[in-house]
Amino acid sequence: MAVQADDILLSIEDLHTYFFVDGNVAKSVRGVDLSLGRGQTLGLVGESGSGKSVTAQSILRLIQQPAGRIVQGRIVFEGTDLASIAEEEMRRIRGNSISMIFQEPMTSLNPVIRIGEQIAEVVRLHRGLPAREALDYATDMLAKVGIAEPARRIAQFPHELSGGMRQRVMIAIALSCAPRMLIADEPTTALDVTIQAQILDLMRSLQRESGISILLITHDLGVVAEMAHRVAVMYAGQIVEHADVATLFERPLHPYTEGLLASVPGLDRAPTPDRMLPAIAGTVPNVLDLPPGCAFQDRCPKVHDRCRREEPPLATVELRHDARCWLHVV
């Protein structure tokens, strides 16, 4: 299913987000291009420090101030460049047109405010509903995300709920104003596997109902395989591979993606004491001091001279499949 230009909800063009700390510049995001179609899920994959969370925070302009700044690029959402609008306009978009759910359901809810009120305050803020109606609406939202006895739950405090339930509440809050886009930053990482499956199911069924677009940030390739339509792999602040999910898993082009896929245990190749799971050697380069050429050169099994001299471009290798590697530049 090819995405037409007018079906694009969000497109990020040449985004650079840097952090200026003590006279040093940490280039966390270095020229990211992404687009998210309506009703689609885009998986953004990478290890810690790859810049995937900073990319997401840049969209909502929630980068840590005053150190972090979007220094270049456009983030076009429904025809508006989010990188250049006033803070006040940005506030009207947050939680209203674009919502975000966080990794830690245990700490993302306000501990001293009742569940119902936490949903109701967002609806009052963006929709101007009167208090009573907002609370009724909150009850409906809780039922919608599969929480039993919503009328009782709205009067409870976060510490009275389990982790899975709290993440459902977070989703209810995020979706309460019917946003067009949801940013999910490692939404299931803190949950155990069975709860994780339930939350992913819930997100999928809500997407089917509402046609919301999801930007799913994760380091879990299993989650991506289950949820995403397209996948972008990030490394050291850049996208190194971008493809449909099936294509990426079948024919990874970038050596980093190959390494990532190889390091996931499969049933047919379960690790044993004498057959270790292959890992990618080395660590992510320091974004304060990147080498010239390809950022992956020191960890790459297929590195050659050109990689150390010149930075490879993100090239379209086949239809809807881009990679940033000299091996695939024709």
Add this chain to the structure above:
Amino acid sequence: MIPARAKPSRQVWMRFRRKKTAVFGLAGAAAFVIVALFAPLLAPYGTMDLGTSFQPPGGEHLLGTDSLGSDVLSNMIYGTRTSLIVGLCAVVTSNIIGLTIGSLAGYFGGRTDNVLMRITEMFQILPQFFLAIIVVALFGSSIWNIVFVIGILTWPVTARLLRAEFLSLRKREFVDAARALGMSDFDLIVREILPNALPPIIVNASLQISGAILLEASLSFLGLGDPDAMSWGVMLHNAQEYFNRAWWMAAFPGMALFVTTLALNLTGDGLNDALNPRLRT
């Protein structure tokens, strides 16, 4: 053991109740408020009903009469009103300033914090009693001047407490989550962070009330009190000359002052134990 599922307010009350001194303090504080509210009903005489001077305690005047012949017990009962008004109004004034400065400094941090905290320190180094005397001497000794002075002198403690709470709370994930929902800085400060920062402020306020009452009494004792308002400090002031003849003129208001501040401090201490998460068992 306190059931974890009980309502937070109920949990606080259950922890508070475990300590006998705290309950005693709260009872004393409640009695103080009731006496102040119903003073005209409780006082056997008016403050201007003058009879025989220097009658010792007992008989018609339970706690004796003063140098003008007015009833010591009645004066004390009316005096609770002055103490309560000064105590509450001073704490409200102090907290309005302290909460504003403290939350702004702690929330925004950086340069804002630096400037606001230096201002706070300037107020902290003011010699308290000296400033109080100057203001009262310059602007006259009305209750409201005293309230103003106490408010101006005590807000730095509130500001510093709140700033410290805000500095740690603003980094919490639920604040990021609320910001991602479109809340403004004002919403974040008032609706999201402040309710989480209140416990130490509440404890401090209960201690501030007793401090304000003592400061009002001290000023009045030096003759700088409001001449139109009966207060324990004024009574002590009037009693100075007659220590040898009429001990009751000083003893009973002094005792009232002692018991009231003790009760308020015990309440504050109990609240501290009940609200402080670090002391929870």
